[in-house]
Amino acid sequence: MKSNMNNGRSENNRFTCYFCNKTIENETEMGHNAMCGSVLEPCPNKCGSYIPRMTLKKHNMECVNRTTSTMPRVPRMDDNMKKSQNMAHITHNSNSLGKNSGANNNHRLQEEIYKLSRKVADLEGINTHSQTKSQIEATNSSQFLENLEKRLMHQGSDIEKLKHQSKLSFDWKNHTEVALSNIKHSVASIQNEISNTNSMMIGIQNKTLSLDKMQEQINYLRDNVLKEQTYNRQVYMNMEDNFEHLKTHLAQENAITISILNELRDASENMKKDLEIDKTTIGDHNTKFTNVIFDLRAASQIASEAIEKVEIIERDFAKIQKEINQMKLDMEILEGLSSSNEINSVPGRLLWKITEVENKIMKAREFGSILKSPVFSTHEYGYRIRILLYFNGLKKWKDRYALMCIHVLKGEYDMLLRWPCHIEATITIRNLENSDKVKPLSKYVSAKRQTGGEEEDEPQESSSSYIFVPHSVLLKPNYVQNDTLFIDVNIHKNGKLETSL
16 A cells, blocks of 8 residues: 555656656656746846746846846835735725625735735845846856855745745635635525515415405305205205106016017027028029139130230231232232333333322332332343332331332343442432423432342441432422322443443
8 A cells, every 4th residue: 555655646746847848756846846947037137038047147148138237126125015915905805795704714815925925025135136246246256156046046946936835825815706706696596585585475475365265255155055955955856756757667668678679589580591591592603603703714815815816817917918019019010011012121221100109109108018110131131120119218217208229130141240249320200390490309329239139228328228208309299290200210331230241
C-alpha cells in the first residue's frame, strides 16, 4: 500500500513546464515556476516586451527605456493601503447582498486579500529598489551582481508564491460569489413558492365556499330522494300485484308455446326425411354433371384440335390460292404474248405493255402476286432475263412503293457465256401524253448472278439491284392511261455481254 501511495504521489508531482518544456519531478509547479529561467516577465523599464528570466539582465543593459541615474519612484505604502482598501470595499459591497451565514467568510477573505496585497506591494518596492541598486552598482563588481541575481531569484519565487496564493484567494472569492448567487436564486424561488401557496390558499377558500353551497344542494337532494323512495315503495307494491297477474298469463302462454314447439318438432323431422331424399337425388345429379363435364372437356379438346387443323388448312389454302392467282397471272401473260403478233424479239430491248393495272394492283395487295415480263435476251445468243414487278412492294415498302428488278433465267447458251454475269440496264416508264414538258421516268438497275435461275435477294435501298417507284408517281395520268402502262427496258452493251462463238 505504501509503494502504491508513493507511486501515486510521484505521478501527481510529475508535470511538464509550460515555459521550458521539461518534465519536472519531486517539485511543485509553483515552486518550479518561481525558479525557472524560461518564465516570461515584463520589462521593468516598461518597454512593452516580455523577456525570459535568464536574459532579463542582458535586456536591461540593451533596453531602450533603461533607467538613468535618477532613482525610480518606490510605491508608497499609502498607495498600497488605498488599493487594498478599495478592493476590500468592492468585495464588501459585492458580498453584502448575501445572508448572515457568508459574512464571516467575506471578512476573512478581505483580511487575507489585504495582507497579500501589502506583501506584494512591499516585495515589489523591494524588488524595484534592488533592481535600481543593481543597475547602479553593475559596473563595480561581477560577484555582487551574481549575489544580487540570486537574491532577485529568491524574491521572484516569493512573489510567484504570493501571486499563486492571491490567485487561490480570488478563486475562492469567485466560488463564494457563485454560491451567493445560487442562494439568491433559491431565495427568489422560495418567494415564488410563497406567492404560489398564497394563491393556492385563496383557491382553497373559494373551494370551501363552493363546498358549502354543494352541501346545501346535497341536503335538498336528500329530501327529494326520501320523497322518491316513498313513492317507489307504493309503485313496487302495485308492481307485485301486476306481477301476479303476469305470472298467470305467462303460464297460459307457456302451455300454448309448448304445443307449438311439439308441432314444430314433428315438422322438422319430416323436413329431415325430405332432405335425405334430396341429398340422394343431388348425388345422382352430381355424378351425371361430372360425366357431362368430362364429355365437354373431350369435346373442347377435339374442337381445339379441329380449329388448329382448320387454321393449317386455311394457311395451305391461302398459299394454294396465291399460287393459283400467280399461275393465272402467268397464264394471262402467256396468253397475251401468244395472241399478240407484235412480240418484241430484239435482243437487249423490251417494251412491256401492262394492261388492267388497277386489277393487278388489287391482286398484288390481296395475294402478294408478282408480275413477270416476257422473257428476252440481253444480246444475240445472250443471257435469258425477265423483269419482275412487285406492284405492292416488299417488306417495309409494302403499300407505298412498286419494286422492279432483273431476274436471270437458265438459257440455252449459258455454257458459252461468262459467269458470274453482270447485267446493267435502264428501266423507263414511258410518258403517254404528247407533251415535251413531262419527261419519262428512267432508273438504273443491275444484276449480278453466279448462275441462272437464282432467287432474288432482299431489297436494299443502297443497292442497285432494285428500283423503287412510289405509287403516287407510278399511277400518275401521264404514265397510266386506259388502265395501261408501258415499261421500256434497255440493256447496256459492254464487253462482258459477249458470247464466245
